[in-house]
Amino acid sequence: MKNIVLIPGDGIGSEITNSVTTILEEAGAEVNWIEKSAGLKAYEETGNPLPDDTVEAIEEHRIALKGPLTTPVGSGFRSVNVALRQKFNLYSNIRPARTLPSIDTPFRNVDMVLFRENTQGLYIGKEKWINEGEDKRHSEAIAVVTEEASKKIIRAAFDYAVKNERKKVTLVHKANILKLTTGLFLEIGQKIAKEYPDIEFQDLIVDNMAMQMVLRPQQFDVVVTTNLFGDILSDLASGLVGGLGVTGAANIGDDAAMFEAVHGSAPDIVGKNVANPMALLFSSLMMLEHIDQKQIAENIRKAIYKTLVEKKVYCTPDIGGEGTTSTFTQAVCDNI
Ligand code: NAD
Numbered sequence: 001m002k003n004i005v006l007i008p009g010d011g012i013g014s015e016i017t018n019s020v021t022t023i024l025e026e027a028g029a030e031v032n033w034i035e036k037s038a039g040l041k042a043y044e045e046t047g048n049p050l051p052d053d054t055v056e057a058i059e060e061h062r063i064a065l066k067g068p069l070t071t072p073v074g075s076g077f078r079s080v081n082v083a084l085r086q087k088f089n090l091y092s093n094i095r096p097a098r099t100l101p102s103i104d105t106p107f108r109n110v111d112m113v114l115f116r117e118n119t120q121g122l123y124i125g126k127e128k129w130i131n132e133g134e135d136k137r138h139s140e141a142i143a144v145v146t147e148e149a150s151k152k153i154i155r156a157a158f159d160y161a162v163k164n165e166r167k168k169v170t171l172v173h174k175a176n177i178l179k180l181t182t183g184l185f186l187e188i189g190q191k192i193a194k195e196y197p198d199i200e201f202q203d204l205i206v207d208n209m210a211m212q213m214v215l216r217p218q219q220f221d222v223v224v225t226t227n228l229f230g231d232i233l234s235d236l237a238s239g240l241v242g243g244l245g246v247t248g249a250a251n252i253g254d255d256a257a258m259f260e261a262v263h264g265s266a267p268d269i270v271g272k273n274v275a276n277p278m279a280l281l282f283s284s285l286m287m288l289e290h291i292d293q294k295q296i297a298e299n300i301r302k303a304i305y306k307t308l309v310e311k312k313v314y315c316t317p318d319i320g321g322e323g324t325t326s327t328f329t330q331a332v333c334d335n336i
Contacts, residue, residue, distance in 0.1 A: 002291050005057045005064040006033040010040045011265025012275035013067030019277035019329040020065070020284050026333040027300050029293055034061060038080050039069030039265075050080045055087065064258045065287055067280060068265040084258055085118055090251035091149060092156045093118040093230065094286070095262075097217075097237035097247060102311040103319060107240045112220040113166070114237050115157040116230020118251060120144045121181075123227040145181040145226065150188045156252070157224035158196045168200040169193070172209045172225035172233065185226055209233065213240065238262070245318055248282030250290070259287040273324040276316040278304070281332075303335035 008017040021033060036054040043049040049069070058064050069080050084090065093116040099109055126142040154171070161169055171189040173182040186203055193201035204212065206229045212219065213233065217240050225233060238247040244262045251258045261279040269275055281304065288297035307314050307328065314331040315321030321328075 001030050001032045002063070002293075003034055003061040004031050004287070004291075005054070005061050006035045007038045007054065007064060007066040008035065009038065009067030009265065010070035011068060011267050011270050013039075013069075013265060015270075015273070015275045015325050016261065016277040016280045017065075017067050019325055020281050022329055023277075023281060023300060023303075023332050023336070024284060024288075024296075027296050027303075027336050029288060029296050031291075031293075038066070040072055043072075049078065050083050058084070058088065058256065058258075062256045063287065063291065064256075065280070065284055066258055066260040068261055068263060070265045070267070081260075085251055088253050088256035088258070089119065090253040090256065090258060091117065091119050091152055092250075092252045093234065094160075094250045094252060095234040095237060095247060096282075096286070097241045099241050100246060100308060101305050102308040103242035103246060105240060105242055107217055110217045110237075110240050112217065112237060113160065113164075113222050114230065114234045115153055115160070115222065115224040116234055117149060117153040117185075117225070117227050119227070120146065120149050121227030121229075123231070143178070143181050143228075145184050147184065147188060150185045151192065152254075154185075154189050154192050154224055157222050158192060158199060161199050161222045162196065166199070166221045168202065168221040169196075170209075170220055170223045171201070171203045172206050172223060172229050173203060174206050174229070176205060182226055189224070206233075210236065213237065242319070244279065245276050246278045246282070248279060248284075248286050250283065250286045252290070257287070257290055259283040259290075273326055274316050274318070275325050276318050277325060277328065278319075299336060300332070303332045306335040307331040 008014045034057055036057050038050050038054050042051050096113045098111045122143040124144050130138040157169055173186045175183040175186040238244050249262045260283055263279055285297040311321050314323040314327045
């Protein structure tokens with residue numbers, strides 16, 4: 001049995017985590033859930049959106065599955081996602097995008113996994129005013145790329161390719177313009193690629209990448225890039241296969257990992273039994289693969305695909321079904 005910290009989160013969080021834990025139990029996953037709180041509910045109850053005992057549980061067990069968290073606008077509420085990412089140095093953000101049965105999109109046979117560097121680049125938030133005078137305002141931001149962090153994310157992408165029998169790694173950059181920052185990232189990628197002679201290596205400039213992903217997404221296998229490019233391209237990749245509601249995501253570091261749904265807490269549909277658990281479910285399959293319960297993940301994946309074939313009857317309205325969270329959960333369990 002593997003201990004996993006379960007953070008249901010806010011809004012539809014408990015509805016979709018109930019669905020996911022029911023399905024994993026039906027499939028025989030060897031996990032022991034340790035439920036902890038975070039988000040708005042935790043903030044209202046304890047004054048802290050990320051209570052100490054939640055952090056301590058992740059420190060002890062090192063793996064978490066997290067539902068969506070409501071982020072209230074206003075002071076005193078620090079972003080739980082950012083805090084967890086920093087605290088456990090979860091430097092790889094991993095987003096698979098795979099074509100699903102019965103989910104209509106203009107693209108077929110997409111099967112790529114995008115690795116985004118999660119801690120550096122232009123997203124470190126180092127901005128300043130150079131001039132604040134009226135009509136003369138001038139602001140600047142700093143992008144950071146270090147050799148150490150680049151090596152970690154690029155190696156993570158190559159190691160993933162080897163472990164999952166993938167054939168190619170594409171590194172995305174803008175080294176023709178940003179020669180020192182993304183140029184460094186590219187240079188490190190080229191060096192590391194030599195250590196993996198069985199994996200094909202390709203580098204593409206980010207603007208070309210955006211076009212290629214739409215023209216012929218089937219050519220991509222594993223993709224690795226810096227924080228800002230990865231933020232945009234990972235949503236683009238999700239869009240190719242049906243959007244954030246049907247794709248999983250993970251944040252992984254050297255000794256901790258957090259699997260999560262990327263969509264929000266959907267306050268407009270709370271308690272209506274129409275929340276789609278698929279995104280969190282796919283994240284939980286990444287978690288099962290991470291803890292070496294691959295066969296169970298594969299069995300659940302097949303059961304989801306089978307359920308999707310009868311989408312109209314069993315699935316939730318957001319993907320064109322006439323079913324509910326409960327009918328989807330039951331159908332996946334029956335198909336297992
Ligand atoms: P949202 O993703 O919650 O909702 C956008 C739309 O998508 C809504 O119509 C909602 O009903 C629908 N939707 C989302 N998830 C769904 C699901 N699983 N099944 C069916 N429909 C679904 O985005 P929002 O309304 O902009 O944000 C609501 C709250 O969530 C905010 O407090 C925001 O800060 C937070 N949020 C959290 C995360 C996170 O924790 N990772 C991500 C985004 C937004």
